[in-house]
Amino acid sequence: MRHPHRTAGLGLAALLAAASPAIAETTLRIAMTAADVPTTTGMPNNGFEGMRFLGYPIFEGLVLWDLSRADRPAVLRPGLAERWEQDPADPKTWIFHLRQGVTFHDGTPLTADAVIWNLDRFFKPDSPQFEPAGAGITRARNPILAGYRKLDEATVAISTSRVASYFPYMAVYILMASPQSWEKAGRDWAKVSTLPAAGTGPFKLGKFSPRVSVELLKNPAYWDQARVPKLDRVLLLPMPEANTRLAALRSGQVDWIEVPPPDAIPSLKQAGFNIVTNSYPHVWPWIFQLGGAATPFKDVRVRQGLNYCVDRKGLVEMLNGTAEPSVGWLKPSDPNFGKPENRYGFDPAKGKALLAAAGYTPQKPLAFKVMISASGSGQMLPLPMNEYMQQNLKEACGVDVTFEVTEWNTLLTAVRQGPDAPILNGATATNPSSPSSDAGVMARYFLQAFVPPNGFNWGQWTDPGFEGAFAALETARDEAGFNTAYAKAHERLVDDPPWLYIVHDLNPRAMSRKVKGFTSAQSWFQDLVPVEMP
Structure with a gap:
């Protein structure tokens, strides 16, 4: 039983040439398992691979994953909220205190109003900015979110339909995009995807070609200056067929592939490639x-x-x-x-x-x-x-x-x-x-x-x-x-x-030995910030 590999008629060499006519020295090229580039409006499709590559690197949540360690399952860390707590008077309400001085990639500030705007985008069907596709994904990952309100310019309260000690583990999947991206696109989410959209993350979106490629660019103005990426650019290429990914790695057309064919692992190791695995949930x-x-x-x-x-x-x-x-x-x-x-x-x-x-x-x-x-x-x-x-x-x-x-x-x-x-x-x-x-x-x-x-x-x-x-x-x-x-x-x-x-x-990846600084977190998500290329 086989399923046809669909790349819009492009051969691999043509696909790479169309995606990037000139590869910079500090570009990391990754072959994903997805059949298409995940959507780029700020809530990517293609499951958690979409979140891994087109979510967290560009668009962040109030809560983020700590992906810095390989020796334990990933835990949560503060993101666009510096801290949060359950309301002592109402355990169904969580209070998030926003990080100050954060700006979106388009230069507009992260405010409580921007957070509420994004929550309306996902959870308020009659809001002008409601995005059905992104809302469907976000609501499914946050089925207990019942309401929200601005408390002041730096504080937002989110209520749940049931007492939930684990709610921060759901909030981690609510990503924030700049309201200005939607305005700039004429209030049209289809056009937002090609702008590109602005997030707050360590990378920002560059060129985007559906079914071909998308590039992530270093954000030198990232709010956490200790986490400005070492790479100038990451090029993401959808390659759903494992042997296509393998051929691309062996020929030097990509530097990193997700899920190498298991029977090729011994020969990849013998040829000098790194095989990275780790237990994860x-x-x-x-x-x-x-x-x-x-x-x-x-x-x-x-x-x-x-x-x-x-x-x-x-x-x-x-x-x-x-x-x-x-x-x-x-x-x-x-x-x-x-x-x-x-x-x-x-x-x-x-x-x-x-x-x-x-x-x-x-x-x-x-x-x-x-x-x-x-x-x-x-x-x-x-x-x-x-x-x-x-x-x-x-x-x-x-x-x-x-x-x-x-x-x-x-x-x-x-x-x-x-x-x-x-x-x-x-x-x-x-x-x-x-x-x-x-x-x-x-x-x-x-x-x-x-x-x-x-x-x-x-x-x-x-x-x-x-x-x-x-x-x-x-x-x-x-x-x-x-x-x-x-x-x-x-x-x-x-x-x-x-x-x-x-x-x-066990989350296998195969990489060129040129790829340095990667930590295989015990998570579906991975941190591209410390990765280097010579």
Whole structure:
């Protein structure tokens, strides 16, 4: 099964020539997995790869990720807000104190009014500046945001629909663009994307060619002078096909590729390229649909059985060690993994027994369709990985799996729809990879309140034990109480699995030895500021 590589008819050499006729000495050229350049209005599409390269480097939030260390999962740090706290009188309200002296790339100041303008852009459909595409992404990542107001010129209050100890982990996904960008474009978001739009980040947008390339330029006037980029320019090139990325790196046409083909890693190392990996909060699953009319996944025995049918170690071997087996949303090494009753391993006998108890036997085999993408943010190598899964489940447990292969953004659109939506074309499971970084992500993927369009609980899973544990987590007043509730919530994700847990990615990248200063953060996002080229 293969999906055509679409580059608007351009060969790789022509694509690079069109993107950049002259490469400066301090230019870093990166081949992304995306099939297109992420959108450039200030809230990029293409999932977290869009945020990685066209989000945080240019457009910042009140809260940011600390991506400076490789030895621990990324934590939060102050961004456009110097500090924040829950209102002592109302724990549903968070107060953000804005950083002073920050300007957008167009020279206009960051003010409380600019923050409110951006919140209206995402959360107020009748505002003149409402941007449907960016709003859909931002609202899905902030499903509990209920209101906001300016307290004074340097302070903004944001209210949530429920008490949420983790709200800063959602606020990190609300990016700020200059209101002047929209005015300059004649109040037309389609034109904003080609201006380019102005953010506040260490890089600013340069030339933009849809489906071809986009460049990021150093922002010498960045508000944190200790974090002015060392590079003059970063050139981003969409290359969804892994072998195309590999050829570009080997020929010297790019300096850095996301997700090299695993079977090429030994030869890349032998040729002097750096292979960079690190554990990070990323799970690559199949998500079960429990709410549809024709789904087989309402029976927990089917979901548990499938989790015992997967030869995860075999898949890791196929990926040349660039992943690790997944037996839950969190990794077993995570202190909040808990002590679930089920510890999934490759046990076909147990898997088949559970399927048989649910009514699926060799005479009546389990059969279903999974919607998958050909590439995309965090998707690793979805075609060969899913072909492996198809063969594994057939041979181990007699399960018949077919695929609906689509483009990454189409898959993202599908998982924001209800069950049996026409876009799914009969699929009752989907394969978008997921962050597993914090309780804020857990909320929007698994709480019953966040079925689409309110969040990412596409499978419409609900579990009373999970709901109760999560309620305790949301109102926890100390770290010990929070962690106890978090572990209990995760135990329910394992024992009443809404997903088929397959692998955790190790975030592989291949780079020229000329690339210096990169730290592989334990995060979906990475810091380009300290990177150097000779």
